[in-house]
Structures are given as C-alpha cells and as structure tokens.
Amino acid sequence: MRSIKPRFAPRRLFNSSTASSVPVTPITSLLIANRGEIALRINKTAKRLGIQTTTLYTDPDASSQHAACSPNAIGLGPANAYLDGERIVKLAKQHGIQALHPGYGFLSENSAFAERCEQEGIVFVGPPAKAMADMGDKARSKEIMTKAGVPCVPGYHGGDQGETELLNHAKEIKFPVLLKSVKGGGGKGMRIVMEEGEFLQQLKSARAEARASFGEGGEVMLVEKYIIRPRHVEVQVFADKLGNCVALGERDCSVQRRHQKILEESPAPNLDDVTRLDLWEKARTAALAVGYVGAGTVEFILDKDTGEFYFMEMNTRLQVEHPVSEMVTGTDLVEWQFRVAAGEKLPMTQEEIKEQIKQRGAAIEARIYAENPEKGFLPDSGKLVHLTTPKTDEDIRIDAGFAEGDTVTEAYDGMIAKLIVRGDDRETAIRRMERALREYEVVGLSTNIEFLKQLCNSPAFIEGDVETGFIKKWESELFAPKIAKPEVYTQAALGLFVSSLQSTAGLHGGSLGFGQGATEHTFTFKNLDVLDQKEGEVVKVVITQKGNQLYDAQVVRKDEAPVKFENLVSSPILGLQKTNLTTFFPDARVETTVVQDPNNDNKVSVFQHGIKTELSLVSPLWYEKALGIKEVTASVVAPMPCKVLKNEVQEGDVVAKGAPLVVIESMKMETVIRSPQDGVIKKLAHRAGDVCKAGTVLVVFEEDGAAQQ
Ligand code: ADP
Ligand code: ADP
Ligand code: MG
Numbered sequence: 160m161r162s163i164k165p166r167f168a169p170r171r172l173f174n175s176s177t178a179s180s181v182p183v184t185p186i187t188s189l190l191i192a193n194r195g196e197i198a199l200r201i202n203k204t205a206k207r208l209g210i211q212t213t214t215l216y217t218d219p220d221a222s223s224q225h226a227a228c229s230p231n232a233i234g235l236g237p238a239n240a241y242l243d244g245e246r247i248v249k250l251a252k253q254h255g256i257q258a259l260h261p262g263y264g265f266l267s268e269n270s271a272f273a274e275r276c277e278q279e280g281i282v283f284v285g286p287p288a289k290a291m292a293d294m295g296d297k298a299r300s301k302e303i304m305t306k307a308g309v310p311c312v313p314g315y316h317g318g319d320q321g322e323t324e325l326l327n328h329a330k331e332i333k334f335p336v337l338l339k340s341v342k343g344g345g346g347k348g349m350r351i352v353m354e355e356g357e358f359l360q361q362l363k364s365a366r367a368e369a370r371a372s373f374g375e376g377g378e379v380m381l382v383e384k385y386i387i388r389p390r391h392v393e394v395q396v397f398a399d400k401l402g403n404c405v406a407l408g409e410r411d412c413s414v415q416r417r418h419q420k421i422l423e424e425s426p427a428p429n430l431d432d433v434t435r436l437d438l439w440e441k442a443r444t445a446a447l448a449v450g451y452v453g454a455g456t457v458e459f460i461l462d463k464d465t466g467e468f469y470f471m472e473m474n475t476r477l478q479v480e481h482p483v484s485e486m487v488t489g490t491d492l493v494e495w496q497f498r499v500a501a502g503e504k505l506p507m508t509q510e511e512i513k514e515q516i517k518q519r520g521a522a523i524e525a526r527i528y529a530e531n532p533e534k535g536f537l538p539d540s541g542k543l544v545h546l547t548t549p550k551t552d553e554d555i556r557i558d559a560g561f562a563e564g565d566t567v568t569e570a571y572d573g574m575i576a577k578l579i580v581r582g583d584d585r586e587t588a589i590r591r592m593e594r595a596l597r598e599y600e601v602v603g604l605s606t607n608i609e610f611l612k613q614l615c616n617s618p619a620f621i622e623g624d625v626e627t628g629f630i631k632k633w634e635s636e637l638f639a640p641k642i643a644k645p646e647v648y649t650q651a652a653l654g655l656f657v658s659s660l661q662s663t664a665g666l667h668g669g670s671l672g673f674g675q676g677a678t679e680h681t682f683t684f685k686n687l688d689v690l691d692q693k694e695g696e697v698v699k700v701v702i703t704q705k706g707n708q709l710y711d712a713q714v715v716r717k718d719e720a721p722v723k724f725e726n727l728v729s730s731p732i733l734g735l736q737k738t739n740l741t742t743f744f745p746d747a748r749v750e751t752t753v754v755q756d757p758n759n760d761n762k763v764s765v766f767q768h769g770i771k772t773e774l775s776l777v778s779p780l781w782y783e784k785a786l787g788i789k790e791v792t793a794s795v796v797a798p799m800p801c802k803v804l805k806n807e808v809q810e811g812d813v814v815a816k817g818a819p820l821v822v823i824e825s826m827k828m829e830t831v832i833r834s835p836q837d838g839v840i841k842k843l844a845h846r847a848g849d850v851c852k853a854g855t856v857l858v859v860f861e862e863d864g865a866a867q868q
Pocket of ligand 3: 458
C-alpha cells in the first residue's frame with residue numbers, strides 16, 4: 160500500500176497553512192441540490208461547520224422536512240425540476256451561493272452539470288467533470304480499468320451495436336450473459352439472458368427501458384458474462400486535489416432486490432484479509448487512473464465460485480450507504496467532501512484508516528422502503544399516519560427524510576429512512592439491528608420493515624453466506640407465513656373497545672354504544688399478513704367488560720378450541736388514532752400499540768413484542784362465512800366508532816369497486832367508506848346522524864357477488 164504524506168490536523172477547519180499548490184478556500188455558503196434524507200444529511204454537517212445552507216423543493220415537497228431544514232429554501236415548481244440543472248445553476252448564481260452539493264441521484268453523476276457549475280464559478284462538491292464522464296460510461300470506464308490493470312468482468316463493451324453483432328459477442332462470451340446499458344444506474348436497463356433463444360427479445364426490452372430512463376444513448380449496450388453466484392463488494396474511496404487517495408474499507412451490498420441494495424455492511428463478511436486489501440488497492444488504482452477527486456465508490460463483483468473479483472463500475476458520488484463506512488472509520492464523509500472541495504488535504508492516512516477499521520468492529524445499514532415485499536417489492540406511497548422510530552445513540556443512527564404526518568409521494572424514490580447500526584463484531588451489529596427494527600412502527604403505507612427483521616434472523620445471513628441472489632435463494636424461509644398469537648387479537652379488540660368508549664363519550668357527551676352494563680362485544684378480524692392473493696385467517700374476539708379495566712376475552716379461530724383469558728387487567732393510554740395498552744395476561748405483561756388508519760377503511764395495525772400484525776376489521780358475518788356456517792351477503796362495516804354524515808348511494812344502486820358509499824365522521828375527521836367490490840346495494844343500515852360502534856354494518860350488498868373481498 161502506498162504511504163500517504165503527513166497527517167493533516169483535522170481540528171483546524173479549512174486550514175490554509177498546509178504547504179500545497181492548491182489554494183484553500185473555505186466553503187461558506189452552499190446550495191443543496193437534492194431532496195429527502197440526503198439533503199438533511201448534508202445540511203447536518205454543513206450546519207455543524209457553520210456553512211450557510213439553502214435547500215430546494217418542488218411542489219410535492221413543499222412541506223417536506225428537507226425544505227424546512229435550512230434557513231433558506233427555494234421553490235422549483237414541478238416534481239421533475241430537481242433535474243433542471245440549468246435553472247439550479249442560475250438560482251445559485253442569483254442568490255450568490257458559492258458551492259453546490261448534488262447529493263446522490265438526480266444531478267450527482269451528470270458531468271455536464273458539474274461542468275456548468277465550474278464554468279459559472281460555483282464550487283461543485285464532487286469530482287471533476289472529466290472523471291465523472293470517464294466513469295459515467297460503463298464501456299469507457301472498463302477500457303480505462305483494463306489499461307490500468309484492474310480486472311473487469313469478461314464481456315464486450317465495444318461499438319458493434321447491431322442486434323446480430325451483439326448476439327455473436329454474447330455467443331463468444333457464452334450464455335448466460337447480462338445486458339447492461341452503458342449509461343445504466345439503479346438496476347435499470349439490465350437483463351439477464353439465459354440462452355440464445357431469448358437474446359433478441361431481452362435486448363429489445365433492455366433498450367426500451369434504458370432509453371426511457373437515461374434518454375439518448377441509453378440504448379447502447381454492453382454484454383457481460385453473467386456471474387451465477389456473485390457478491391457485490393464495493394470500496395469507498397476518497398481522493399484530494401493533491402494526488403492523495405485512500406480506501407475507507409469495503410462494503411458488502413449483496414442483499415438486493417431488483418438489482419438494488421437493501422442491506423449493506425462493512426466489513427464484508429467471510430472475506431480474507433488478502434482479498435480485502437487487494438480490493439482496496441484496486442479501487443485506489445481505479446480512482447487514480449481517472450484523476451479522481453472527492454468521494455467515490457468502486458463497485459466489484461466477486462464470483463463466489465472462483466473467488467475472483469472484477470471491476471463493475473465506479474459511482475462518482477457519495478452513496479446512499481456511505482454511513483456504513485462512516486461508522487467503521489469514525490469519519491464524517493460529507494465533512495471530508497467540503498474539506499477536499501476547499502482544497503484541503505485528506506484528514507486521515509491509509510494507515511490511520513486501517514487502524515480505525517480494526518478497532519471499530521462492524522456496521523450494517525438497512526434501507527427502509529415504502530414497498531410491499533410480499534407483492535414482489537411493489538413500491539407503495541401514502542401518508543405516514545403513525546411513525547415511531549428506534550432510539551438512536553452513537554451506534555444507532557437514523558438518516559430519514561420523513562416525519563410522522565408526512566406523505567411519501569410516488570413522484571420519487573420510496574426510501575423512507577436508513578437505519579445504521581454498529582457493533583463490536585458483526586453478530587452484535589446484526590442483533591442490534593434486529594432489536595432496533597422492532598422499535599420501528601409505521602402505519603399508513605406498506606414497508607419492508609418486517610422483511611428486514613426476517614433477513615436479520617436468517618441463519619444464512621447471520622453466517623455471512625451472502626450473494627446477490629440471496630433473497631431468491633431463501634425465499635420460502637424469508638416469506639414464511641406468520642401466525643399471530645391470541646394475545647395479538649385480544650389486544651387489538653381491547654384497543655378498539657377502549658378507543659370506541661372514549662370517542663363515543665368525547666363526540667357526543669355521553670356514554671353511547673358500549674356503556675356501563677354492556678356485556679359482550681364481538682370483533683371479527685381478518686389477518687392481512689398473507690402471501691399474494693391468499694385469504695387471511697378470520698378470527699373472532701369476544702370481549703366482556705367485568706369492571707374498570709377488567710376484562711375477559713375469548714379468541715375463536717377456525718378448527719381450534721377457543722382460547723379464553725380471564726380477569727385481564729388492561730390499562731390504556733389513548734392517542735388520536737392509536738391506543739397503547741398494557742395488559743396483564745395470565746403469565747405475562749404485554750405492551751401493545753393498536754393503530755387505526757383513518758385513510759384505510761378497516762385497517763388495524765397491532766405492534767406487539769416488536770412485531771407488526773395487520774388486521775382488517777370485518778363484519779361479524781364474515782366469521783360465520785369463514786366457518787362455513789352460513790352463506791352470507793357481503794357488507795361494509797364501520798371501521799371505527801363514528802357518526803354517519805351521509806349515505807352516498809341508495810338502495811338498489813349498482814356500484815363499482817372503490818365507489819364512495821358512506822361518509823362518516825370520527826375523531827373530528829371525515830372518512831369516505833368505499834365499496835370493497837362491484838355489486839348492488841341491498842340495504843343502507845344507517846342514516847345521517849346515526850352513531851355507530853366499530854364493526855357496525857353500514858351497507859349490505861345483494862347476495863350476488865357476496866363471496867369475496
Ligand atoms: P447507491 O448506488 O448510492 O448505493 P442506489 O443505486 O440505490 O444507491 O441509489 C442511487 C440511485 O437511486 C440514484 O441514481 C437515484 O436515481 C436514486 N435515488 C435514491 N434515493 C434518492 C433520493 N433520495 N433522491 C434522489 N434520487 C435517489
Ligand atoms: P447499476 O449501475 O444499475 O448499479 P451495476 O453494473 O452496478 O448497475 O449492477 C447492479 C447489480 O447487478 C450488481 O450489484 C449485481 O447484483 C448485478 N450484476 C451486475 N453485473 C453482473 C454480472 N456480470 N453478473 C451477475 N450479476 C451482475
Ligand atoms: Mg451499481
């Protein structure tokens with residue numbers, strides 16, 4: 160390893176006394192040209208360093224956390240305006256801003272934009288435009304790497320772009336091959352081709368996707384040997400303007416879905432020191448070969464079957480997962496970016512970094528996405544109706560762009576937050592990650608949090624036996640159906656019961672609905688935590704109030720003897736849409752949060768012992784139907800205690816799925832109850848002004864089409 164010159168004293172910010180040919184100009188004002196968690200992340204460091212920041216926001220982001228985090232924020236208008244480089248440069252000039260940080264995504268790897276900044280005298284906190292252009296093209300970067308002696312994945316990256324010519328190259332490489340757009344990023348425009356017969360079709364599809372994502376030139380493809388059992392291992396590099404370059408350790412990012420990372424960690428598990436140091440060395444060689452400056456990531460693919468590794472691409476920006484490297488090196492890489500942009504020397508030498516990594520153990524990052532793992536990781540969007548986050552400390556960090564009440568819009572990437580955890584060794588880090596994930600509570604949209612917990616509990620992951628096909632390989636284990644305990648259903652019913660008592664009293668000044676003397680209250684739930692399309696289990700809970708905070712409960716499931724709990728002492732803390740319950744079951748104290756989502760009809764989310772269970776409150780008739788006792792007509796029930804404001808339909812009306820049926824008011828909010836199905840209205844059970852308990856039938860459909868929901 161190359162030895163690096165004397166250490167710079169990091170305490171003296173933007174020190175200009177180092178003897179160098181590069182003038183040191185401290186950064187004092189900054190435009191953060193990005194959104195979400197990255198804008199907040201950059202702002203945090205800038206603020207600490209006394210840099211005056213300005214953020215940008217678009218219409219959908221007007222009330223976002225990042226718009227509010229800086230003293231100045233500029234509105235750009237339409238959702239795609241973060242990509243309007245010319246306008247952003249103009250704004251920076253107009254506001255007399257000295258430097259610009261592009262974050263990641265959007266303009267961060269756009270060399271023309273970096274060049275425009277340079278031309279206008281705005282300090283671009285990133286690599287020189289030339290290095291970006293060289294590395295931005297997957298074909299050109301491979302040529303440069305091959306020349307510099309960095310091994311590349313065997314493949315074709317030349318100018319023959321005819322369909323037959325590419326096919327011939329694929330045949331030479333031998334199937335399976337991977338098609339990649341030279342402009343690729345975020346897994347877009349990539350197709351695996353297993354055999355000759357499907358080559359042309361996959362080529363067309365890759366080209367169409369790449370054109371749509373990257374525009375002109377996106378259709379230029381390279382063909383690579385498809386590695387069957389690869390690991391994704393990348394190296395964080397940093398270079399200054401004085402010719403120094405260091406590696407800040409490696410990250411394993413093999414656990415991916417749709418070629419996109421969800422868990423990243425450092426150091427890479429089960430990797431011998433010789434290979435690790437060789438990777439660092441090759442990464443530095445790669446960066447130096449293009450005259451790199453600033454933060455970059457050199458991505459390698461490691462063939463598990465042969466142990467060989469190959470250069471894949473270099474990302475010329477700070478990456479989403481940079482906190483993992485910060486945790487294991489004890490650095491703030493955004494601070495390093497500012498220092499390097501100002502012309503300073505790198506704050507640490509390679510030897511010092513190596514020493515830190517030895518001492519600081521292991522770190523893992525989990526990306527928390529608005530998506531539905533059970534439905535092929537389909538992205539979701541919506542309002543964060545309820546959000547509780549883990550307690551943070553120096554070893555548990557959250558980088559987030561959203562707070563409770565915010566909306567995750569479909570206009571942008573669905574990453575809600577990143578949870579980063581450090582431990583003295585990898586096992587400790589994984590355990591702490593799992594514990595922290597259990598503290599995460601999100602209601603309002605689907606997230607991958609439960610799936611991430613499954614990953615942390617997966618023996619193969621704990622072993623460090625990772626590869627990019629990890630999720631596919633362990634699919635049946637990772638998606639194993641979960642059976643919720645009777646305590647979960649009991650708490651759900653108790654939570655709804657006590658909140659209905661409060662809201663009926665609160666809304667109408669008296670004890671309507673469940674009052675004194677009321678005896679049995681039945682709640683019927685359908686479990687929504689099921690795999691694709693499969694109907695969830697229907698469970699009935701009967702609650703009997705025996706005194707103040709004293710209940711009996713009975714949980715009835717199909718084909719099982721009912722579970723009875725007697726004399727449960729349960730004390731609630733009531734919130735707006737949620738209830739925290741502490742209940743003494745016969746042998747344990749159970750703490751539970753029960754959340755009703757007002758935007759999502761009958762949905763009830765139960766957080767208990769760090770596990771989320773999603774239930775749907777259904778008409779009691781559903782239970783009888785599930786048991787096969789009766790063939791019943793479908794009906795729609797009140798999702799929460801409420802007052803009926805208006806029926807939107809009349810008896811006899813033909814309605815389509817999703818049509819508004821009834822408007823209700825609850826907890827001072829109006830909610831539109833929509834039709835769960837196509838059908839004919841048989842009966843409207845309530846009129847305007849009626850007060851209903853949760854679970855009360857509001858609308859009954861004609862028998863035809865009654866079976867499904
Ligand atoms: P990385 O390569 O940094 O680990 P990804 O490849 O998953 O991370 O994410 C980078 C890409 O994802 C960017 O090219 C960008 O298109 C998109 N992206 C992700 N998050 C954001 C964000 N908050 N703002 C803008 N773009 C984002
Ligand atoms: P992007 O620019 O979209 O990030 P990459 O070239 O970095 O594209 O590849 C993304 C992911 O695709 C990698 O992390 C890896 O999982 C997979 N991949 C890339 N190249 C290969 C290959 N030759 N064989 C097998 N898998 C690959
Ligand atoms: Mg990549």
